[in-house]
Amino acid sequence: MIVRSLASSWVLAGIAALSQGGSCQKDQAGGGEATKDNPGPQVTLEGIDTSALTVREKREWSSYVTKYQSPCPGTGTIAECVKEKKACDSCMPAAKYLLGLVRDGRTEEQVDASFKNRFDASAVKDVAIDESPSKGPENAPITVVEFADFQCPHCGLMAPVVKKAWSERKANVKVVFKFLPLPMHPQAEPAAKAAIAAWRQGKFWEMHDKLFANQMKLDSSDLDRYAKEIGLDLAKFRTDMESTTTKDRIERDKKLSDQLQVGGTPTFYVNGRNFDVQQDLGAWLDTELKGKGLDPAKVKEASLALPEGHEGASSTTDAGAPAAADAGAKAPKPKASGAH
Numbered sequence: 001m002i003v004r005s006l007a008s009s010w011v012l013a014g015i016a017a018l019s020q021g022g023s024c025q026k027d028q029a030g031g032g033e034a035t036k037d038n039p040g041p042q043v044t045l046e047g048i049d050t051s052a053l054t055v056r057e058k059r060e061w062s063s064y065v066t067k068y069q070s071p072c073p074g075t076g077t078i079a080e081c082v083k084e085k086k087a088c089d090s091c092m093p094a095a096k097y098l099l100g101l102v103r104d105g106r107t108e109e110q111v112d113a114s115f116k117n118r119f120d121a122s123a124v125k126d127v128a129i130d131e132s133p134s135k136g137p138e139n140a141p142i143t144v145v146e147f148a149d150f151q152c153p154h155c156g157l158m159a160p161v162v163k164k165a166w167s168e169r170k171a172n173v174k175v176v177f178k179f180l181p182l183p184m185h186p187q188a189e190p191a192a193k194a195a196i197a198a199w200r201q202g203k204f205w206e207m208h209d210k211l212f213a214n215q216m217k218l219d220s221s222d223l224d225r226y227a228k229e230i231g232l233d234l235a236k237f238r239t240d241m242e243s244t245t246t247k248d249r250i251e252r253d254k255k256l257s258d259q260l261q262v263g264g265t266p267t268f269y270v271n272g273r274n275f276d277v278q279q280d281l282g283a284w285l286d287t288e289l290k291g292k293g294l295d296p297a298k299v300k301e302a303s304l305a306l307p308e309g310h311e312g313a314s315s316t317t318d319a320g321a322p323a324a325a326d327a328g329a330k331a332p333k334p335k336a337s338g339a340h
Contacts, residue, residue, distance in 0.1 A: 045082045048095055053103065061102045064111060065095050071119040071291070090291040094119055097287055114276055124272040128256055129176055133204040136166065136174030141292045142271060142285060147178045147257050149265040150192060150211040151185035151218060158266050159212040165281045171302040172294060173285060177208065178253045180265050187218035192250055194223040197240035198232060206230040
């Protein structure tokens with residue numbers, strides 16, 4: 001079993017950076033100094049504003065866009081792809097992504113790792129959806145999979161961030177929840193069971209929000225109270241919490257987290273790519289939308305036009321929930337994020 005530590009400083013720093021836009025110290029040694037010592041020609045690309053960068057940063061960014069290959073095979077470097085307007089929707093987003101990394105003061109090593117994680121095809125993993133709780137269009141071009149623990153404070157901080165990022169793009173983005181209660185949190189597993197029991201009555205996201213909003217109050221009496229507040233059949237709720245299929249659901253997600261080498265919570269995969277928590281989630285999703293040939297502004301406009309409470313065909317209904325307690329239903333055929 002993977003040892004996970006949620007108290008580690010990188011998680012806390014990542015969550016804070018995500019919620020505030022993300023930044024790093026610019027006095028770190030690395031790519032910036034190397035570029036300064038070996039300046040190359042500055043590149044100008046139509047549609048990309050580099051005016052806010054220093055001379056050193058412009059040279060640094062120029063070196064990256066002329067070094068890295070375009071995300072689309074056969075389209076040359078990023079600079080060549082953008083200049084020659086080649087048929088690749090990911091070229092411009094890739095160039096702008098590198099611009100953001102340079103602006104945030106990332107070292108060359110950090111830029112290399114972040115760029116490969118964001119655009120290299122080999123970084124995409126198959127993340128089984130497996131009829132997990134979800135909201136958003138069933139066949140959305142963007143799928144966000146979150147592994148979370150209801151008692152994890154960092155997950156609690158991320159909950160409103162994820163909700164806002166999704167609600168602004170819900171016409172084209174699907175969010176999937178995976179249960180990963182950690183041993184260090186004694187109330188995490190009962191809370192996960194409560195969420196699954198609520199899911200069986202079509203109220204997963206209502207319970208999800210209750211649990212994250214009340215992380216210091218997750219005793220059995222608290223869980224019963226939340227069930228009543230969202231209108232659940234309390235007797236069925238209690239029975240479903242203790243069912244074998246509920247426990248199996250949690251174990252299935254734990255096993256998947258081991259296979260993916262998830263190191264802690266929250267962990268996100270966007271279309272199979274591990275989301276860098278030092279980045280802004282909304283900006284990350286917009287880059288993904290652009291890579292699919294979609295205009296983020298139009299996606300947001302369409303999302304805002306949806307009726308209040310609209311969460312898509314796969315959202316708060318019980319269509320994907322486990323069968324009634326210990327009914328012996330067969331496990332649904334797994335789907336995967338990352339195949340988009």
